[in-house]
Amino acid sequence: MKRADVILLATDISIDNAELLEPFKKVIKVSTSEAVKNTANIFNNAEALSSPKEVKESIGKEIFRSLNTGISKFLLAIIASGILLSIVLMTGHVVGKAILPSNQFFANLQQVAFYGFAMMVPVLAAYMAYSIGGNAPLAPAFIMGNVVNNPIGSNHVSTGFIGTMIFSVLIGYFVKWFKTVKFHPVIASVMPVMIIPTVTLLVMTPIYI
Numbered sequence: 258m259k260r261a262d263v264i265l266l267a268t269d270i271s272i273d274n275a276e277l278l279e280p281f282k283k284v285i286k287v288s289t290s291e292a293v294k295n296t297a298n299i300f301n302n303a304e305a306l307s308s309p310k311e312v313k314e315s316i317g318k319e320i321f322r323s324l325n326t327g328i329s330k331f332l333l334a335i336i337a338s339g340i341l342l343s344i345v346l347m348t349g350h351v352v353g354k355a356i357l358p359s360n361q362f363f364a365n366l367q368q369v370a371f372y373g374f375a376m377m378v379p380v381l382a383a384y385m386a387y388s389i390g391g392n393a394p395l396a397p398a399f400i401m402g403n404v405v406n407n408p409i410g411s412n413h414v415s416t417g418f419i420g421t422m423i424f425s426v427l428i429g430y431f432v433k434w435f436k437t438v439k440f441h442p443v444i445a446s447v448m449p450v451m452i453i454p455t456v457t458l459l460v461m462t463p464i465y466i
Contacts, residue, residue: 268289270329320426327385342370385398391436428461431460
């Protein structure tokens with residue numbers, strides 16, 4: 258890779274630590290469909306496409322990529338939880354119209370599976386925001402993903418998947434903008450782990466509730 262003239266990233270989701278390639282390589286980022294449809298054009302014009310003057314990814318494409326990233330991550334939680342629940346059901350016994358765990362171990366396993374299913378919305382939120390704003394919005398988006406999926410406030414607001422997607426995008430872009438604000442070096446050193454997550458939640462929570 259060090260001797261490559263250009264690096265082509267054809268993906269519909271965010272790639273972990275892909276930004277580490279950019280300081281020392283020319284990188285082209287395209288969707289998988291574009292890579293398939295315009296393969297010859299991309300390779301023939303690789304130098305021009307990877308120039309600093311390249312047009313930035315549109316907001317629509319960025320949001321679509323963030324959704325794909327979130328889905329690809331929460332599928333892992335669904336699959337693992339689904340397998341655990343299947344094991345419980347296969348080893349259970351039928352009582353009326355329900356299948357009950359055969360013993361306490363499988364009852365505990367069923368509870369773990371249910372907790373896993375409950376995690377898929379926060380995971381979706383965290384990785385949608387991560388796709389837009391990097392690591393900094395992971396924690397606030399994870400927390401807000403749990404908040405929007407459970408009743409909260411005097412009106413018992415709960416918006417589920419729709420609220421998750423909206424606030425994931427809001428958090429991602431808010432953090433993306435917040436990281437461009439210049440602070441004293443001492444403050445900047447604790448921005449990602451303390452200030453950005455806290456301020457993001459202080460801004461987003463009143464908007465939601």
